[in-house]
Amino acid sequence: MDFLGTIINYILNLGAPVFVPFIMLIAGLIVRMRFRDGASAAITLGVAFVGMSMLIGFMVGAIGSAAQTMMERTGIELSIVDGGWTTMANVSWAWPYAFLMFPLQVGINIIMLVLKKTDTFNADLWNVWGKIFTAFIVVAVATPILGSITSLILAFAVATLQIILELNSGDISQNRIEKLTGIPGVTCTHRMLFFSAVFYPFDLLLRKIPVLNKPMDAATLRSRIGIFAENHVIGFLLGVTFGVIAGYDVATILMLGVQAATALMLFPMISKLFMQALSPISEAISDYMNKRFAGRKLFVGLDWPFMGGSSEIWFTVIVAIPFTLIWAVILPGNKILPFAGIINVALVVPAYILTKGNTLRMVILSIIGVPFFLFVGTQFAPIITDLGLATKAIDIPANQLISNSSIDAPIFTYASSFIWQSIQGYFVPLLFALYWCVGYFFYARELRMETKHDAQNENK
Template structure:
């Protein structure tokens, strides 16, 4: 058992830039791609992942430091350290039962493909840690209520539910994702897309406002305001604005402007590498499936970075930062200081898909969404800290709490992890779970209708 755990942990700890391309290489060979073509595509995918990670790290170093300075200037002290997603992943993998989640995810995926309850092959196996995270939170919450054995079973039941919903989310979002990215046969199976169910009722209201229901993506903005909608110009303006708010000197302000301009200009370039890598593999998989399963397509589910070329995403991410800091100050009960998670992709990508890239609605939804992340980050801090201390996965000073201000799918993760607390008279998680289910049902209904209409149109043409 320990040997199996060590092997699985070693493989997954290689990280997304190594592990995901390896999975895609195997997938390419299985569907009879030539080795040189599959290997080239896999290596290009690894390069794309590394490039995107480097740019995000660059953004965190530049913009995140400015945000930290802004917060320090307020003199506010928030007691919970924001360790970011990497800290959460390290803590999750230190959970004693973590190695069981990998075969569980693969097994459920294969079973659902066989019984035709999904058309998505989830190649984003590295992010299995998200299910581990959910499971150990469930165990921590449910153990005092049911005992450790029953709570452990419940933890894996809820993790299995998350695996199933990630596949379902990949299915229903695929058409819109393909339309936005131009990459055929690819979808996103990351749990961050679950947050669209929370946004959905708000977006329905925003759509009723005429000014917010017109094309407002990067292309539309360029046609209206010209050079001021170019990535590098937007980045420079936002960087300079942040530098001024942070109280930097002129030289540092201008450098921050150039750094932000550099990041926003390079993101679309890196995104093209994802398209270059994924297109031949997805086409090979589609051809393979069409030969063996008449009329059935198989989608490849991946992490979000292949959508990272969207100017709308990065514009919204940066604009959301000052509002995140404002919410951190004024939100009752918040104790987490946003820092490592200040570049909050999970806040924006669901809004991008939901709004079809409508930048103005994305910004409004992101502002609405921030409190959910801060609330959940605060609620999870004691359990994350306890596991970190117990496993010694991370160094935590005595008396210090640690969490993450950008936990993926915060409402889903919190609601279903804490849902058993209704037995102790605490009904907020149960209410949020009901809200999420209703929002997801109607959002999925809209996406399925849109996909069906597109398929009908294609058949007509």
């Protein structure tokens, strides 16, 4: 078992730019794709992942530093260090049972495909650490209450639920994602999409406001305000604004403006590489399935970056930064300083899909959503710190707490991990769980109705 775990962990630790293209190449060969075509598409996909990671790292380095300077100028001290998602992943992989999550996810996916309970093949196996993280937290919270054996069983039960919901989320979101990205046969199976259920009731209210219920994507903005809606111009103006607020000198302000302009201009270019890589693979899988399963279409589930060409996403990500800092200062009980997670894609991508790219609603929803991330990041800090110290996965100074200000699907993760505390009379996680379930039910119903309606129109 240790040998198997070592092999699985080694493969997964290669990282998304290597592991995900490898999985896609294998999938392409299984559906009789020519090796040279599959290899070319896989390498292009790896390039796209690296390019997207480089740009995000570039933005965190430039704008994140400015955001930290802004916080330092206020004189407010927030004691919890934001370690970002990499810290969470390192702690997760240190769990002794981590290697079991990989076969669990693959097995559930195969069973659901055979039983026709899903049409999504989840190729985003590298992000299996998200299920490990949830399970690890469940064990940490539930063990003092229910004992080690019961908590371990519950941990894998919750992880199984998360795997099923990721596939279901991929199924119901695929039609809308395809319309937004133009990439056929691909969907997103990342748990960050769960946050759409939290946004959904708020979005229903925003839709009733006439000005917010009209098309307001990047193309619409360009037609109305011209050059000021161009990616590079928006990036420059936002970068300059951040530099001014941070108190930089003129040269540094202008450089930050150019850096932000560079990032926003390059994101759509990198996104085209995802389309270039994924289109031939998804078409090969679709052709293969159509020959063997008449009338059935399979979708390839991936991480979010293939949607990264959306100007709406990056505009909202940057606009959300000052509001994230404001919330960090004024939110009662918050102790986390947003830094590593300041470029919070997990906040914005769900809003992008939910609103169909309506920029104004995306910005409003993001402002509403920030406190959920900060609350959960603060609540998780003692547990993540204890787990990090126990596993020795990360170096943590004495008396220092560490967490993440952009934990994916914060409400689902918090509710499913802490709900066991309701036995002790703490009902906040239970209330969050009920809220999320209701939001997910009605949001899923809307997506299914939209897919059915679009299918009917195509058949006319």
